[in-house]
Each structure stands twice: as C-alpha cells, then as structure tokens.
Amino acid sequence: MTTETTDSTLTLSTAPRPGQMDALMHALAVAEEAVSVLKITMPTDVSLSENGAVYDVSLYFPQQPERVTEFANAWESHVDHVPHHSREDAEFLEVTITIRGIRVRAWTIPETTAAAESTGGAA
Numbered sequence: 001m002t003t004e005t006t007d008s009t010l011t012l013s014t015a016p017r018p019g020q021m022d023a024l025m026h027a028l029a030v031a032e033e034a035v036s037v038l039k040i041t042m043p044t045d046v047s048l049s050e051n052g053a054v055y056d057v058s059l060y061f062p063q064q065p066e067r068v069t070e071f072a073n074a075w076e077s078h079v080d081h082v083p084h085h086s087r088e089d090a091e092f093l094e095v096t097i098t099i100r101g102i103r104v105r106a107w108t109i110p111e112t113t114a115a116a117e118s119t120g121g122a123a
Helices: 018-035 065-074 111-119
Strands: 045-051 054-060 080-083 091-099 102-108
Touching: 018 045, 018 054, 018 091, 018 102, 065 091, 065 102
Parallel strands: 054 102
Antiparallel strands: 045 054, 080 091, 091 102
C-alpha cells in the first residue's frame, strides 16, 4: 500500500545554507557509492558526521572482519589493526579511504574482542 502526502502545510526550509546542504548530499552519494561494492552483507550502521565543512561516512560491520576486508579489497586498500582505547589486549579493525573528497571508514570489533568486553574477560 502506498500513502501519498498531500498536506499543503509542509514547508521546506529556505534558510540560506546551500553549501552545507550540498556537502551533506555529496556525502550521502559517496556513502551509496562506497557500499555499492559490497557483494553480500550490508553494514549494520551507516552514519555521517560533520567534520568542519565536510562530512565523514562510517560503515559498521558488527563482528564481521571479513566484510571490512572485502571493503578494503574492493577499494584497493588495506585493513588496519587499531588498539582499543582502554584495553591493551583488544583492537578494532578498520579501513579508511577517501572517495571524491569524503573520508569513508569501514570498521568492526572482532568477535573475540566483543565477547571479552561483554564478559569482562580477556580477549
């Protein structure tokens, strides 16, 4: 079933911010391009964050290092092992690339790290 909105009270913002709107639309297009290379699993979370006048894209794959590797291979990059900020025996896996001027980060917390965090034990 399709619902069509005909409420004439809806008004789009006309505030003078075309630069910010353009930057956001560009980042959304880059996010679409970034995930288009994935063959099987889509990220659980795709987020945008403003970083000055540009946006960054983050793609999260929970406990799926193979998806981060797939992303890295598709964009001819490499996976980095980043130490956990509060646990010396844990790490994040991530790849950060730049697509058309937008920083895109695909990342995960490996299952052994996530399991150790939830139980309070060692990874």
